[in-house]
Structure formats: C-alpha cells, structure tokens
Amino acid sequence: MSIEQDYRPGLEGVIASETSLSFLDVDAEEIVIRGYDLIELAEEVSYLDVVGLLLDGKLPSHLERQAIEKDLKENADIPEAVMTILKALPKETHAMDALRTGISALAGFDSELDDRSKEANRHKAIRLLAKVPAVVANSYHLKMGRPPVEPRKDLSYSANFIYMITGTEPSESEVQAFDQSLMVYSEHEMPNSTFAARVIASTQSDIYGALTGSVASLKGTLHGGANEAVMKMLLEAGTVDQIEPLIMKKLQNKERIMGFGHRVYMKKMDPRAQLMKQALLKLAEEKGRHDLYEMCEIGEDVMRREKGLYPNLDYYAAPVYYLLNIPIDLYTPVFLAARTVGISAHVIEQHENNRLFRPRIRYTGPRNLHP
Ligand code: ACO
Numbered sequence: 001m002s003i004e005q006d007y008r009p010g011l012e013g014v015i016a017s018e019t020s021l022s023f024l025d026v027d028a029e030e031i032v033i034r035g036y037d038l039i040e041l042a043e044e045v046s047y048l049d050v051v052g053l054l055l056d057g058k059l060p061s062h063l064e065r066q067a068i069e070k071d072l073k074e075n076a077d078i079p080e081a082v083m084t085i086l087k088a089l090p091k092e093t094h095a096m097d098a099l100r101t102g103i104s105a106l107a108g109f110d111s112e113l114d115d116r117s118k119e120a121n122r123h124k125a126i127r128l129l130a131k132v133p134a135v136v137a138n139s140y141h142l143k144m145g146r147p148p149v150e151p152r153k154d155l156s157y158s159a160n161f162i163y164m165i166t167g168t169e170p171s172e173s174e175v176q177a178f179d180q181s182l183m184v185y186s187e188h189e190m191p192n193s194t195f196a197a198r199v200i201a202s203t204q205s206d207i208y209g210a211l212t213g214s215v216a217s218l219k220g221t222l223h224g225g226a227n228e229a230v231m232k233m234l235l236e237a238g239t240v241d242q243i244e245p246l247i248m249k250k251l252q253n254k255e256r257i258m259g260f261g262h263r264v265y266m267k268k269m270d271p272r273a274q275l276m277k278q279a280l281l282k283l284a285e286e287k288g289r290h291d292l293y294e295m296c297e298i299g300e301d302v303m304r305r306e307k308g309l310y311p312n313l314d315y316y317a318a319p320v321y322y323l324l325n326i327p328i329d330l331y332t333p334v335f336l337a338a339r340t341v342g343i344s345a346h347v348i349e350q351h352e353n354n355r356l357f358r359p360r361i362r363y364t365g366p367r368n369l370h371p
Helices: 040-044 048-055 063-073 080-088 094-108 118-145 157-166 171-187 192-201 207-219 227-236 239-254 271-285 292-305 313-323 328-352
Strands: 022-026 031-032
Touching: 031 040, 031 048, 031 271, 040 048, 040 171, 040 271, 048 063, 048 118, 048 157, 048 171, 048 292, 048 328, 063 118, 080 094, 080 118, 094 118, 094 157, 118 157, 118 207, 118 271, 118 328, 157 171, 157 328, 171 271, 171 313, 171 328, 192 207, 192 328, 207 328, 227 239, 227 292, 227 313, 227 328, 239 292, 271 292, 271 313, 292 313
Parallel strands: none
Antiparallel strands: 022 031
16 A cells, blocks of 8 residues: 555554553553553552652652652752743733643753753653643633742642642642542543654654643643633533523534544543543542532433533533533643643653654645746
C-alpha cells in the first residue's frame, strides 16, 4: 500500500509511539498506568503517589512520598516577574491562555531548561507540578482584580490547590474528591495534548515548550475545554426537569453535547467518569445538591437513548468542581495542572528514546501551474 493510501484522518487508530506509561484497554474497561488500574489507584492511593509512579516508575514508599511532597512545597513560589506578566494580561484573557503564558514565562527562570537528561527533566517536572497550581489560581485572582494568594505550606498538595483557588480551607471530603479528580486526570495514554507535547519534545525542544503546546491543545472544547462547557449546559438547564428538553433541543439543532463521546471509548462508559459520578453523588448528598446529581443522570440516560453515547470524564468532573466552588473558568486549567505529571513523564520518555515526528500528508491541491 502506498503511504498516500494509508491515510487515516485524525490519525484514528494509528499507533504513533511506544510507551510504558499507560494504556487504554477498552475491552477490559481498564486504564493501565504502569501496570496498575487507574481506578484502583484513585480509590486506594493519593495524587502524589501517582506522581511518583509516573515520574519514577514505581509507587513511592512513605519516605519517598514525603520527599516528593517536600520538593513540591519548596518549589511552589512563582518568580515576581512572572506574576507581573500575568498581571499585565488583558482582563478578557482566557484562563487557559493565561496559563499558557505563565508556563512559557517560567521557562526562562529554570537553570536546567536545556538539559534533557532524565534527572534534569524530572527536576523540571517537579518544579512545574509545584508552580502550575499557583499560576492557575493567581492568574485568575489577578484577572478578577484581587491580590494573589500565597501557597499554604502546612496543607497537602490538593488541599493547598483548592485553598489557593477558593481562599477557603477545604473539608476532608472535598480534598478527597479533588485529589481523586487529579488522579483520574493525571495520565491517559495519547490524547491530543500529550501527542502535541511528544511532537514538540521530539525536536529536542524543552519540557516547558512541550507543556505550553499541550495547554493550547487542551483548551479546545473537543478536548479539555469540554468540562467548562458541561457546567455551562447544566447551569443553563438549571433544574432537573429542564435538562432533557435542553439536550433534545441541542440535538435537534445538530449541536454536540459536551462531556459525551470519546475517540477511544466510543460506545463505552469512560471508567473515569464512573468514579467521578460516585464522587459527585457523595459530595451532592453532603451539600444538599442531589438535584445536580439527578440532572446529570437524566442527561446520561437521554444521551444513551438518543445517540448511544456515554459520558466521558469531563461530564462528571465538571459538577464535582462546581460543588468544590471552583470557578468554571478554571476547570480546564485544573485538568492541565493534573495532567502536567503525565505530560512530563511522556516528555521524559520521548527524550530518552527519541525519534523525530515527521509524518507525510496527502496533497489535494493543483499541480503544474506556472507563474
Ligand atoms: N454529542 C452529539 N453527537 C456526538 C457527540 C456528542 N458529544 N460525540 C460524537 N457524536 C456523534 C457525531 O456527531 C458523529 O455522528 P454522525 O456519525 O452521525 O455524524 C458520531 O458521533 C461520531 O463522532 P466523531 O466526531 O466522528 O467522533 P470522534 O471520535 O472524532 O469524537 C469527540 C470524539 C471529539 C470527543 C466527540 O465525541 C465530541 O465532540 N464530544 C464532545 C466533546 C467532549 O466531551 N470532549 C471531551 C473528550 S474527553 C477528554 O478530553 C477528557
């Protein structure tokens, strides 16, 4: 077969790389993360354990986990100059654009920027994981004309992340739901944003550049941007009885319903969505918002009945973030913050075993024209 005949639009079904990080076993309904089932991890360990697993290849011991936590706390501050850049952005700047700018600006402050060794890349991954939550939260506060919030070093990674966004110390169950969401967002094989990072890293470009490219990819509503769109739809419906008519109207108008469908899962439930659905139920009951859970379930039933489509992670992560009082503008930035570890691990892997990405294209334009 000529390479032109072997064209797969959107690279659907194409194996673009090898990885020991993760694999979506759709038939077994399992997301494999370095040999572990992601859902089991999310039920049994915490986000920093998954960080250790992805960056170091094994679940950390208690001491190793403490060392990761200490490293993250020590690297959490953002250079004043980066805050000045964020402050100078127009108020209309999308939170993902502010995050992209912030990550890009941080690059210049990293003395190991152009060192592509595994060790230096790991240091940079930790610095990014430490600083991205502060960029997410503070770019938003600055946009709203509020002073930036300093990280609280007495709180856990996840508790501090919520605190920096909301200004309030979260309860234990809020931290648990958020930490689980970070785990299920942490790594997912080869989505568009990870592919973008690997393509960039394959030129021997640096991890900051690769992550900056990922932010741009993740912003789109066909990818990470869907979680914000889901919440806007749920709020537009407003009440349990309005969700079905709203979805039906959107479907009649041939609109896509955000939070449904997935290139890999296609006609199966995303296992991560199932876990977030349970987290939503727990939070909704605690906060007296069972109506929100009910609304989501009705939406799920309507989409299964009308389109044979199932929810993806974004569908249930969005209302969880809503109940955690996270502003809607920050849902996709939080997704990126959680995915920073997965993307970093992919960049490390790409640099360790590199082959430049340089595919071909099928030309459909004219030939033999002359000026
Ligand atoms: N709402 C309505 N119809 C849909 C949806 C949806 N959410 N998703 C797919 N379809 C329909 C398409 O219209 C198409 O129907 P047709 O064959 O009658 O034209 C069919 O299902 C196949 O759709 P494709 O776009 O070819 O499937 P693809 O694999 O490219 O799409 C995608 C995957 C982009 C995620 C799609 O399902 C979608 O747009 N979903 C909404 C956005 C979303 O939730 N994104 C988050 C992805 S998960 C994540 O990033 C964590």
